[in-house]
Amino acid sequence: MRISLGAMLAIGLAGLQFIAVLAVVFSSYVTSERALLDHARELLSDVGTNAIEHSRGFLSPARGAAELSARLAQDQVIASDVPELLERLLFQQLQFAPQFSGLYHGTEDGSFVYVMRDPERDAFRTKIIRTGGGVRTTELIWRDKDYSVLERRMDPADTYDPRTRPWYVLARDKLTTVWTDPYIFFSSQRPGITLASPVLDGSGGVKGIVGVDIEISDISSFLARLRIGRSGRALIIHSNGDVIAHPDKALLKTVDSNGQLRFPDIQHVEDPIARAAFGHLMDNGTVSVEEETLSQFIYNGETYVSVVMPPINDNLPWITAAYAPESDFTQVIKMNRRDNIWIAVLVAAITGLCGLGLANYIYKPVRAFAVRSALISQGELDPAEPLPATYQELENANATLMQQIAARRATEMEYGKTFQLSSRGMAQIDAETGRFLRVNDKVTDITGYDAATLAGMTFAELAHPDDPRFLLFDAAQGSLPHEINRELRCQRRDGSTIWVALDAIMIFNLDGKPLHYVLTMEDITQARQTEDQIAELSRELSNLSRDKTLGQMAAGLAHELNQPLTAIAQNADSALYAVDQLAGADSELRATLHEIAEQSMRAGEIIKALRGFIRRDEGIRSDFDLTDLIQQTGHLVRAEARAAGVKVSVEPGPLPPIHANRLQIAQVLVNLIRNAIEALASTSQADRQVRITARVDNGHVLLSVADNGPGVDPNIRLFTDFETTKPSGMGLGLSICQSIVQANGGRLWHERREPRGARFNFTVDLAEVRKGAA
Template sequence: MKISLGAVLAIGLAGLQLVAVLAVVFTSYVTSERAMLNHARLILGDVGTNATEHSKGFLHPARSAAEFAAGLSEMRILGSDNLQLLERFLFQQLKVTPQFSALYFGLEDGCFVFVMRDSGPAPYRTKIITVKDGKRHSEHFWRNDDFSLVTSKVDPTDTFDPRDRNWYQRAEMALTTVWTDPYIFFTAQQPGITLAAPVRNPDGGVRGVVGVDIEISSISEFLAQLRIGETGKALIINHNGDVIAHPNSELLKTQDQDGTVRFPNIREFDDGIAREAFSWLGSGIEAAQGRERFSKFEYGGETYISTFTQIIDDDLPWTVAVYAPELDFIGGLKDNRTTSIWIAVMVAILTGVAGLALANYIHRPVRAFAIRSALIAQGEIDATEPAPKTYKELANANETLMQEIVARKKTEAEYGQTFDLSSRAMAQTAPKTGDLLKVNAKFCELTGYDLRDVKAMHYTDLIHPDDRSHISPDFFSTSDGSATRHDVRFIRKDGQTIDIAVNAILIRDYNGDPLHAVVTLDDITESKAREKQIARLNRDLIHLSRGHTLGQMAAGLAHELNQPLAAIAQNMDSALLILESMKEIPVELREILTEVEQQSIRAGDIIRALRGFIMKDASNFTKFDIAELIEQSRRLVQPEATEAGVSIRVQTNGLPPVSANRIQIAQVIVNLLRNAVEAIGENNLANRSVTVTARQQDGTLAVTVEDDGPGIDPGIELFSEFETTKPNGMGLGLSICRTMIEANGGKLWQDATYTDGARFCFTLPVPQRGIGELTNECDRLAPDL
């Protein structure tokens, strides 16, 4: 629905009047409200101060009485060895101080004098405990106001010892007057607090402690008499968050499951308003110490104000909390504000009626101009006829608007032709949702979708699933700057994956808000493939170069070592022949020379196998017993293991023979054993063992080498060439071992599920066919080095 200019003027005039009046009303209200709230804050603060001073004045006599009694005892004026005199003195102090609940004196030898008010057969009750020669005597006395005895009773079951009590121990440790935390007295079941003062010996030790129990119920009675607004209340909270004084004293007791009566914490207090106002204290008020706090909060649909005063003092870490409904102070202001608002509305209505007539007069020429424009559009009148008189500004604005419309249509037509006829794939996307708003023919050709398909698609629907996590629907509107470029994979309609280079420009309106993004797409699939091919060829060249260098080094080394090894074998053979001609031949010497000859022959076999492996010679495949080979490899590594303190265990039972290059398999086993021994030897570990296990499994023979070492660093890429954790290692051992096992028709891997150290496994095929066929197959599987 369109609104006429006359109505706008009338409503605007009335609205201005209403806004002006409301501004005055609300400004006055806010100023008055602030003043009243400041006054309320002062009132609540004064309440807290009065409660603080009352509490200090209420508890001050207890300190004086306790310290006075302690001083008399220290000066020997009041002898602690005369318990009856102590009883009379404490009785007089209790009688003249109505806020005292009990007075008592505990001695270092366990003696105790206790005087309290009582509701039994007499108004006062005394308990005296004496300890003499290790024997305890506990007796209760009930007395009248004149100290006359009413009755007495001996209690042989009483085990009370003042030295075990918290008040005694705290005063003895502090050597000064101390207050306990408020608690519920066991006998009277009333809230109270205890003050204790030590009695010292001339040598500085403690002879005893004077204690005063004070019921603090009267503090709650004082709070109940305070008038804070209409329904406000004050309460006192201990440093640990317990509520110890409140106008309703019935709320100050709560009982645990074991029957213990205690003060409730503010978080569980039965006064819901107080709990809402101050439960932020948590388990204590330490965080709020040293400052006064004023706040507002909502409870039951009503606004309250509250204050939180500083703690009373270091000995009494209490704070006074006060709250009251806000309406108790500003209720009249709010009623006056409502009346003022209604007056403002009535004034606005009256001024709006007057303004409507004025607006109609102002709007008349504008309306005539609009009617003429509509008649010209309908062809009912000629545009050359004179225009009605109107405002000069309106006529100029209309002419400028027509010029802008013509220019915009021309620009849109030119942009549309450029977009549709472009030789590059282009699209317009919604910046927030990624919807495809418009695409050209090249876009449809690139993606395989027609215009009907595109209308229901988003930009992210074209992206490969693995790449969608990097591109959100509002990617173009949230990216930095107005232009972006990125490479991404698209899925064509026929399922083909193509690589796309995306260039996007974010178009914004005059306010800087995103309108749409213009996206240009280029197919870079072929260029990406060429880049991957070049990278792969580069890696192959590097690998070939390293393999060639390694082959030359190994071949030269094998050639040079063969001659001295042959000489050693011949010399050992000659030595054995000489020994045969001797009459007495030491058995140990024969065994040593035989072992040297066997090991030199074995070393020569290893070197010949290495040369054959480098020359891709797979003709040395033989059937052999894997258990015997494992045992020989263990003996070869045993000296190194013994030096490192590592034990090697072998578990092989009933294994079939395998067909492989025996020397190469021995090299693999020895290398894995040495790696395990070195890993354990370099670390101070409790378990130091290596276990070799061989078993038949699924037509293959599986060999496992596991150790109790520190395990494999996750950052190491095992079996990669030149990757090592040893300071002097070349990083070729595991890589060559895997190549050897694969050349023999098996597989070598590291078991990542083993977490107690490291476990390497390899398999070898159990021969089911002729040796010649297996040799040919292993030669085919052997990789290039």
């Protein structure tokens, strides 16, 4: 009958434990009293060294923060005269250093920026004093940890002047980074120290001072955590005798004759043992220690050991001291004997050797079973091979393992064939990083990347660079989607753009932890192109139908308008003939009738040009003077401008002849000017102006119609048919103007004016350029 592995381990471990406990019970550790005292002194020395290093490490970030802020302000990396930027810098440094209670920056003109912790509101408080323009203001701001404003108010009663504070005066006089003596902060009533660093200008003068307030109560907390025997203590004494750190923080505050909080000195601190151990160090108001000093003293009949460490450095003349009773180290251990050490060593050696042999004996069949299982898993050994001699539990586990391996292999083969031979692209993607773990050949065909290259990429890198970043598998975004279905643009390795349809599901392990995504990908570029072509064809058919309707309507209107215009021209000629026959006829009447005849003929020419434009012909182009046309156009809209209270100014200047259809260009100018007048008429502003300018620009004449009205609504798509903001408009004016300008070889565009208004520009060809091109 085979012995159970569990029984073998239980018996062996229980026996070893019994032997070990028995040996420990009948043995004890002993050493000499002198060795223990030396150990106690070494422990106290290590405590002092640790306290010094902790204090140095606790305060060193303050020097770096102050000097960094000073250099940034000095080098103008951070504008020290911009309180908002300086406040953010101090706020960030205060968040990085939990030992800082406040950071501030004062300048020679009395300006001040102070960021401090506010434990009462669990927030940060900022004080900003501004002195610009001879006016002094004080603003208080409370912010949360995300720099969001909780409260903001002014403090007109504040009279704080940083230039009078000791830290400012000391740093300005010494022109270097300085430490103040420790003191009790007025606001928090906690012990602290201030470090100040000057901000120098280019000539060596002082522009301001950067300061850091540090609460040193954490040093007392560190001393309280130190274990020096059972009842030993460590404390820190300033060179003036003040006890500035003690395991019992309540002993660090006393009230002087003026009613102000201060530190107690070593001769009056409410720790009688500390007074007995270190009170003699104070001489004429100072404590001076040149080197590490170990000593013994007796208090209430008990012997104590103590250590005093020299100051941390010249800037921080802090003396670390520690004491502990000798009995903490020797009382219990004196009861043991040296010989028990060798007994314990001998028992440990025998127990270790026995345990090693027993463990090897127990583990030998387990190791053979583990090797056999690994070989079977790798396919290097047939599961039907005989099982080596082992434990019953391992034989049972082997049978179960073989069944699971066979089932897993069948599943893996089936999944592998499905994955590789799928007609759609398939991939496994890591749920945390989004990197490809495995891809089939279809994915490489779709993306153009080989499997090795994809193994070093994330799916987000396939997304088109012009589209928003597709962080499908970014675990940092919180809860991951279990299913994903969407279409997006991707960029192949050759730079071409494709559309793909994605379907992905999350795979979890038995503990519910995400393992990876199984993703299928299909190239739908051709389908999307077909959809776009159908949509484009639909738009073209719609535009064609609309153009045909408008053409028929315009042709009918042109035909109907020609008849009354012809009658007007004939009647005007008849009236002129009648006036010529009358003696003493009024010259103004003759001029009016002559203008009626000219304008009726001009209207006919406009209708003729409109019919030619609808028939898609270019109309008659000729060389003409643009300056005269601009002046005439301004005359035509003068009445409308006067009625709307709009001033129209024409500034064409001297221009060379242009080559275009004169009537069509006039139509564009009139339409743009009327649009500007209508835009100004809808406003209540007093100053309403439309300015028409023209100049030669790069081989063309550039005409501009600008107004100071409300501008163009950004939601309106300019130059698009049937887009209008006018209640009675058709939305065709700008579209027709653009078509006319393009038909005459130019282009039309819009520019936004600042602070308000709109400017429409269009170009026409110079007559010289046209001839040169011919």
